[in-house]
Amino acid sequence: MTEPAQAHSTKTKNAKTQSKAKNALELKDLSVAYRVAGRNRAVLRNLSLTIGQGEAYGLVGESGCGKSTVALTVVRYLPRNGSITDGAISLDGKDIMKLDAEALRRTRAESVSMVYQDPGKALNPSIRIGRQMTEIFELGGITGQAATDQAIAMLNRVRISDPASVMQRYPHQLSGGMQQRVAIAMALANDPSMLILDEPTTGLDATVEAEVLDLIAQLRQELSASILFISHNLAVVSNMCDRVGVLYAGMLVEEGPTEVVFNDPRHPYTVALLRCLPRGGQRKDQGRLDTIPGFLPGIGATISGCAFADRCALSTERCRTELPPLYDLSDERGKRLSRCHYHDKAQALPRATPSDVAPAPKPAAQPVLRVAGVNKTYASHGHPLRAVKDVSLDLRPGETLGLVGESGSGKTTFARLLLGLVPPDDGGTIELEGKALAPKLENRGDDQVKAMQIVFQNPDSALNRSHSIRHILGRALKRLAGLSGKALETRLDDLVRSVRLTDRHLAVKPRQLSGGLKQRVAIARAFAGDPRIVVCDEPTSALDVSVQAAILNLLADLQSKEDVSYIFISHDLGVVRYLSDKIAVLYLGRIMELGPSEQVFSGPHHPYTEALLSAVPKLDQTETARIRLDGEIPSAVNPPSGCVFHTRCPRKIGPICEQQEPPLAEAQPGHSIRCHIPYSELARLQKGVVIEAA
């Protein structure tokens, strides 16, 4: 049907001859395998890619597609069971595979650096930051005071304001964002020509993520290093990279300039990935997200046709027998490739999940949950730490309350207060369906306990690894629904089906399931006793976008079916916006803004909300005015005077902000903001600053 496009080669050829001089990184037909149970299993398959000098190249794809393996192969850091079975790698024109141990060590020390997702991997927990930094310089022959000075200079460079004191600390005494900055400083210490970043911001808060990304972008200009940027977050890659490659089952399936690929994708996999994201303020009542059915082929799978065929709604007989080549689709927008026989139709990919939604039931007038004046004070080294301060709100049946705010703002503590997992201070009240809830879980009635359940962030922690799925769900049904025997079995079947699992999944232990399936089990458990309210604490942050979309759809479906209310915590504002009817923005344990989702997102909003929203990396790179939040959230032990946000507020109006705490005042019916700036003035200030989540 479609011929490989070979015509548009002039531009490509030019580009090729220009960059031929010396590419920062060249992978040629690279194949890598891991040896498992005595057999070599292919992970990367004939992967070729080139990163030019000073270029930032993004590599995206679902987890398990081989992204980290690429990173490890480039620096020859494959685990013991990994081996390069074919192909060539050249770094700065040097053939990495031909280097002896000493030359390899020198290359690693002098020209490449790697930053991992988990800064803990790069930092030694038992050695002070200062010592770890100076060690790097000592390896390069700089010692004593000179090494210390260099270390301080490096920390300054990654915008750490008080390097001398940071040098005195141990890694665990620093926040995640700070640790990652130190890890980046260490990676930059040898002034590498190639910087490899493997999911450097995945574990971080949206605002911290934005800061780290900004830092990387700035450093890129100062350093002229080439960058290989690996992420499963398409928006992050779109903001950071010149070109992007989409990896699937260890093969490049699409490649091209970032905006072109994301705005005009030519491979069904890229199309599908982009559709999984709630974009442009999409909401649950406007339609379900699209999903990608099925799974990535496992490692070592034998691929004869198109690797994506099993999950592709466009696949034909030809796809199943003939491996698509990388069709060259270069045009005036740049060189691009797509490994799809039907690349011209890629965007016509039919939806995997119908968009239609059942009409949501009208929220009843009576709130199911009513929280008034709730506080929680922890003791921190003898000082009171106000984790939640004077929070009041209510929630109606079938409604979702989104809780947003940086980590440390009190979201999880508040959720745990509601559940009774931590007792609140005396004074406030929590009412469930009109009846007061005892502060402690032990003192709540069985009915009250089963009415409020939670889906935790990390299913590995939430599901008992010693128990089978049948045991986990069966026990929940027994305790929460009071079932046993035949009735339990029947309900178990329904429950399993309602989260789209099958009987097959019942016999296994959690570790035998993928992250998405585990999260379904956790959701099923929360729904076992027909809850009125389910707290979802970052339920999708550990998942791939394709799985995230399926889980969000599931939550939305269950909600419209069961009329359950959600308290939804996430640092991904696009996701929060998709699911929430109402938003509460927390900062240092206080509600800064509370109102209907649409109003909070579209504004006028609190200056803190404004800053949070502008920190979100967006897929379409139209430069909006970005408001920076500098530094980290202040300590709750010693919150700033007056308006607690004044130390970081980009719109601070004067001494009043430092002296007087503004009240949470109703600016519009149902929409309250805690700021001295009047609503009309906020509207004027924020006009023209159009901020869209994700």
Next chain:
Amino acid sequence: MSAVQTTSPVRQDDTRRRSPAAEVLSSLMRSGTFLTGLAIVLFWVACALFGEHFAPYDPLADDIINALSPPSAEHWFGTDQIGRDVFSRVIVGSRDILTVAPLATLLATIAGTALGLLTGYFRGIVDDVVSRILEAFMAIPVVIVALLAIVALGTSKTTVIIVIGLSFAPIIARTVRSAVLAERELDYVAAAQLRHESAFHTMFVEILPNVIPPILVETTVRLGYAIFAVATLSFMGFGIQPPSPDWGLSISSNYGMIGGGFWWTVLFDALAIASLVIGVNLAADGVHGAFND
């Protein structure tokens, strides 16, 4: 152009995932340390079970005329003060120690696990009080505990089991407690509380299966110490009583002879104790390695 369903172009290469127990087992079977230790221990277990069938003499039969004869073709390890065959006694001598030490360890494990679960799960006051008591208990030397127990219970194997079991329980409790403290932070425990599960259920059904690996490791390590402790107590006369051919007991009744040059009455029993302890320790090292791979 809907998809024509034929065979999948992707053939999954099934990597069978083994259960954690199977992983540990296969790693044990590949550990030279563990297998060596296991061989030594099994050798002594076989001696304990079937020793009398291949012992050349009755280990209890005296033969005064041939008393204190040095090792010879007839009596490989010589004879003792009343002419009993040392070789036969060494072979059968593992029987008591191999009942008493494992039972003591089992008691220590059960008591220690229960205490560790309680302190780790409840934390707070329960933990403070119980942990202080256990620490105080650990500070008392085993010998003193033994003396007190003998006064109270008289000398018997049961006394030895109780003394060693109770002395080791706090050590196991400490290990279990720290494992439980870590487990308790995991969300499945909060999920159990959100089902209003009893503390008993949460401790024994939810948490216990997850802390089995450290318990197994600690138990094998303790077994080595228990063997040593049983031998020591027998040597001091607090433990296994005559006429058992027990190694510690034999050393105790013969060590006065070393001065007279009758080294064989003591040496072989001492070597037997040492080999069993080493065997158990090697096996324990292997178990530790298998769980921490």
